[in-house]
Amino acid sequence: MASFNHLTGKEADRRFATSRVHGITREYMEYLKTLQSEGGIGVLKPGRGENLVTLRNRVRRAAGVLGVRAQTQRDGNELIVIIPS
DSSP, X not given: OOOOOOOOHHXXXXXXXXXXXXXXXXXXXXXXXXXXXXXXXXXXXOOTTOOHHHHHHHHHHHHHHHTOOOEEXXXXXEEEEEOOO
């Protein structure tokens, strides 16, 4: 049988902060915040082992956490990210 426990807010933040996925989402959140303050349009290029679908999903996840609307458009091997005003 599973063991059910509660976590305090600080403990939950500490555990999630060490998660690889959460760290990546946090980086994309910072990127989207920068786009909001600097014009709203950016370009992402996939790194080694990444593809455009992965980048698009990360942008959508980060935008959802921030409560921001983000549009993405593929352009060759790049992903254009637009934060509408």
